[in-house]
Amino acid sequence: MSDGAARSDPALEAWEVFRQEKEGDPMRHGGSVMAPDAELAIHYAREMYGRRQESVRLWVVRRADILDLEDPDLLQPPLDRSFKKPGGYVMRDKLAAAREAAGQAKPKARAK
Amino acid sequence: MTASRTPAAPPILGLDGLLLTMADDEFVIGFSDSEWTGIAPLLEEDVAMSSLSQDELGHATALYGLLAELTGTDADAIAYDREPAEYRHARLLDHGRGDWAMTIARRYLYETADATRLEALADGTWAPLAELVGKLQREERYHAMHIGSWFERLAGAVGEPRDRLLDALATLGPDAGTVFTPLSDEPALIEAGVLARPMAELEHEWRTRTTAMFARFDLSNLPPTRDPERGRTDHGADFAWLHGEFTKVRRGDPGATW
Amino acid sequence: MTDPLALDPVLSPAERSSPGAPARRHDEAYEAWFARFEAHVMNGGKVEAVDAMPDEYRTAVLRFVEMHANSELMGVLPEREWLMRAPTLRRKLALTAKVQDEVGHAQLLYRIAEDLGKPREAMFDDLLAGKTKFHNVFHYPTVGWADVGMIAWLVDAAAIVAQQALRDSSYAPYARTMRKICWEESVHIMHGRDVVVTMVTGTPAQRAAIQDALDRWWGPLMQMHGPRSPREKDMDLRWRIKAKTSEELRQEFLTIYVPRIRELGLLIPDPELRHDEAADEWRYTEPDWNELRTVVTNHGPMSEARLEFRRQAREATAWVRDTILGVPAAA
Numbered sequence: 034m035s036d037g038a039a040r041s042d043p044a045l046e047a048w049e050v051f052r053q054e055k056e057g058d059p060m061r062h063g064g065s066v067m068a069p070d071a072e073l074a075i076h077y078a079r080e081m082y083g084r085r086q087e088s089v090r091l092w093v094v095r096r097a098d099i100l101d102l103e104d105p106d107l108l109q110p111p112l113d114r115s116f117k118k119p120g121g122y123v124m125r126d127k128l129a130a131a132r133e134a135a136g137q138a139k140p141k142a143r144a145k
Numbered sequence: 146m147t148a149s150r151t152p153a154a155p156p157i158l159g160l161d162g163l164l165l166t167m168a169d170d171e172f173v174i175g176f177s178d179s180e181w182t183g184i185a186p187l188l189e190e191d192v193a194m195s196s197l198s199q200d201e202l203g204h205a206t207a208l209y210g211l212l213a214e215l216t217g218t219d220a221d222a223i224a225y226d227r228e229p230a231e232y233r234h235a236r237l238l239d240h241g242r243g244d245w246a247m248t249i250a251r252r253y254l255y256e257t258a259d260a261t262r263l264e265a266l267a268d269g270t271w272a273p274l275a276e277l278v279g280k281l282q283r284e285e286r287y288h289a290m291h292i293g294s295w296f297e298r299l300a301g302a303v304g305e306p307r308d309r310l311l312d313a314l315a316t317l318g319p320d321a322g323t324v325f326t327p328l329s330d331e332p333a334l335i336e337a338g339v340l341a342r343p344m345a346e347l348e349h350e351w352r353t354r355t356t357a358m359f360a361r362f363d364l365s366n367l368p369p370t371r372d373p374e375r376g377r378t379d380h381g382a383d384f385a386w387l388h389g390e391f392t393k394v395r396r397g398d399p400g401a402t403w
Numbered sequence: 404m405t406d407p408l409a410l411d412p413v414l415s416p417a418e419r420s421s422p423g424a425p426a427r428r429h430d431e432a433y434e435a436w437f438a439r440f441e442a443h444v445m446n447g448g449k450v451e452a453v454d455a456m457p458d459e460y461r462t463a464v465l466r467f468v469e470m471h472a473n474s475e476l477m478g479v480l481p482e483r484e485w486l487m488r489a490p491t492l493r494r495k496l497a498l499t500a501k502v503q504d505e506v507g508h509a510q511l512l513y514r515i516a517e518d519l520g521k522p523r524e525a526m527f528d529d530l531l532a533g534k535t536k537f538h539n540v541f542h543y544p545t546v547g548w549a550d551v552g553m554i555a556w557l558v559d560a561a562a563i564v565a566q567q568a569l570r571d572s573s574y575a576p577y578a579r580t581m582r583k584i585c586w587e588e589s590v591h592i593m594h595g596r597d598v599v600v601t602m603v604t605g606t607p608a609q610r611a612a613i614q615d616a617l618d619r620w621w622g623p624l625m626q627m628h629g630p631r632s633p634r635e636k637d638m639d640l641r642w643r644i645k646a647k648t649s650e651e652l653r654q655e656f657l658t659i660y661v662p663r664i665r666e667l668g669l670l671i672p673d674p675e676l677r678h679d680e681a682a683d684e685w686r687y688t689e690p691d692w693n694e695l696r697t698v699v700t701n702h703g704p705m706s707e708a709r710l711e712f713r714r715q716a717r718e719a720t721a722w723v724r725d726t727i728l729g730v731p732a733a734a
Contacts, residue, residue, distance in 0.1 A: 043726075043727060045729050047517075064579075064583075066510075067517075068189065072294055073189075073190075073294065076294070077192070077193065080189065081507060081510065084196050103453075180487070182503065183479035184716035184717075184719075184720070186724055186728060187724065187728055191506045191510075199496060199499050202495060225490070245722075295727075298727050302726060306722065391488060394548045395490045397608075398606055400606075401606045401609055403491050
């Protein structure tokens, strides 16, 4: 692969490496390598995160291209949002009242 | 390490010689390039070059293993217990690793030659070797990518990197074709279908390819091989030193298990 | 993972690791933030590279990681010599892979330090100028194959005891890297132990070589984790950059490895070494802290030779970095 423009003025920079341990697993961040361009970044990612056959897939991305979001106002806004989560639906007492009114016992747990 | 099955076919004349040349090539270049461990130009590159060296040593181990089965001996004994003059690696690999440009140049010349050799062995009639060659080719793809990338970077640069590469190629040029030194009993190997074409023909193929590659980067063609008949037998002082190093511990306590 | 701070008691002020950020007078808001930060890490909270952190914490982590990185890099050299001389194909492959891992660990650790703001080239400059240190064990010569086995087994073992205790460091990038390193190191120790056990059951010359190696390496091993220092004053402990004291690490090493050494019929060259059952503690001859000081200030038997080797190797490849790799020169 030739990339004349990048080659004529190379600059070492950080590339982040994401790896997949086995088929079906999510991509997880492994670490980073320094490289002058994408080609060597891929080779170095393979060396640092795949030389032991410990990964079935790697993603390599220039750190500068990664968008980082950690703003708490966006990710952890203050007002109640429990209606969006399972924990916001506690029905134990209502179920007990409904069963009593119907004269029903609580069903046995299903065999797993 | 070594295959556990015994070869199905009866011994083929010249097979042991072929295996020895291939194993010695991989052993010597693997050993020699492992000298970069800890001192390569970049930490990441250090790890990469070490992987390449380990691959070569692994290939050597497998090849010595096949030879050991054929001859009823031991892979380590073949690898370690010979005098320097008995090694049959290509003279190209007698050159020390030199600077980074020398290492890349030597690797480039060797990897491309080895790829051509492997192509001519991939469909051979002796299954254990043909199978192993298939595996080697898959591992060598990464070598070709990585070394090819470095060769192009140096060749395509201006100034010092390219100058160093030119110096290295000038030094290595007369020995570059020694990977294709004709084998003893080569006709028997071809007759038996182990080797698809004579080494001379493979060398020609390889030179055609490298000429095309060199032309892209305005590099002069490689000269003909110096002393082609002795391409695998005259090993000089650099190899004698390497041999002294890698046999040092074994010679210190012969017969010991390590 | 020898804490550079742990060496301070045996060093003169001039020899100690460079001090952290100078104490500044801060306003109330800063003091409050600092207190919250401290509470966060002291309670098990984590810090990422992009997080705001006090200069003192950043400096402490950087110093710790930098010495660790330096040690992985310098640690390659004693074994590299014997790479060329490995006596079988399998040992050659195993040792090459081990040394490769060490270079890989250096990469991982220098990356962490780089992301804290110090360029790699600056760290190499400081290492080679003697301004930063590397672990004592890597300042000694390796005289034979037995040393290779001994280092891979016991030196790596002493290191892994420390490294395991760092897997929950408050500095999260370091913690994650330590988990990866510990996983990779476990194979090294097995390789080392295999070499040692093979030689111990081998020829008389091999047995003698192993005992001789143990005789020479025991002192440095006992010094490796550093002298005892008071818990309360240890900022690296306070901020959970590390989890155990030097003495705790040494005790752990002895507990695991003394039985494994003795079961091979090897003699540990310390007649005072014994386990005090009542106190549940190992007693031993006080390590030679003068030797530790001499060595880590780069006056060890191989310190200068190895640094010089590195300088020359670095110079020989400078042209590659300056051109093809585009490495920025250190500021």
